[in-house]
Amino acid sequence: MKVAIFFGSKSDTNTMKKAAEILKEYGVEYKAYILSAHRAGALLHETVKKAEDEGCEVIIAGAGLAAALPGVIAGATTLPVIGVPLECVNPGISNGLGGIDALLSIVQMPPQIPVATVGINSAKNAAYLAIEILSIKYPELKEKLIAFRKKLAEEAAKSGLDVEL
Numbered sequence: 001m002k003v004a005i006f007f008g009s010k011s012d013t014n015t016m017k018k019a020a021e022i023l024k025e026y027g028v029e030y031k032a033y034i035l036s037a038h039r040a041g042a043l044l045h046e047t048v049k050k051a052e053d054e055g056c057e058v059i060i061a062g063a064g065l066a067a068a069l070p071g072v073i074a075g076a077t078t079l080p081v082i083g084v085p086l087e088c089v090n091p092g093i094s095n096g097l098g099g100i101d102a103l104l105s106i107v108q109m110p111p112q113i114p115v116a117t118v119g120i121n122s123a124k125n126a127a128y129l130a131i132e133i134l135s136i137k138y139p140e141l142k143e144k145l146i147a148f149r150k151k152l153a154e155e156a157a158k159s160g161l162d163v164e165l
Contacts, residue, residue: 001029001030001055001056003056003060003130003134004032004048004058004059005020005060008034008036008062009036015121019084019124019130023130027140028131037063038066044073044076045076049077052079058081060130062086064086064087067085067086067106074115080133081115082126083115084106084123085099085118086102099120132145
């Protein structure tokens with residue numbers, strides 16, 4: 001396993017699944033876990049340790065509302081942690097502030113315990129960032145990223161030429 005994906009609630013599955021899809025596309029091994037930082041703290045710490053022991057190299061952690069999960073994980077490991085602030089979608093629970101609350105919670109980590117943070121609900125970007133981190137060590141991932149970026153540039157060039165207004 002190279003990437004572990006954590007998120008705090010089953011209701012976050014559809015958003016966090018987008019990270020898994022990108023990792024699959026690039027052939028990156030991953031495991032996913034639904035664990036609450038508030039409700040299952042001891043089990044979360046055990047699972048982070050287990051992920052490290054199984055060869056995890058980067059962690060993606062999605063959380064909404066108070067969004068403690070990425071920070072708690074970052075405090076339990078020296079692996080890079082990428083936080084995905086999530087918009088709360090649980091019926092019957094505060095809808096938060098459209099994910100702004102989670103964004104601010106994740107991005108405002110205390111000194112010495114950083115969490116890289118992507119945009120609200122941006123699980124895909126978290127996966128791309130994890131792949132970029134892994135590409136430092138794995139040349140085959142770097143080659144895939146280079147090819148992908150080249151394709152993006154070609155598509156952008158085509159779509160920007162001869163535009164009818």
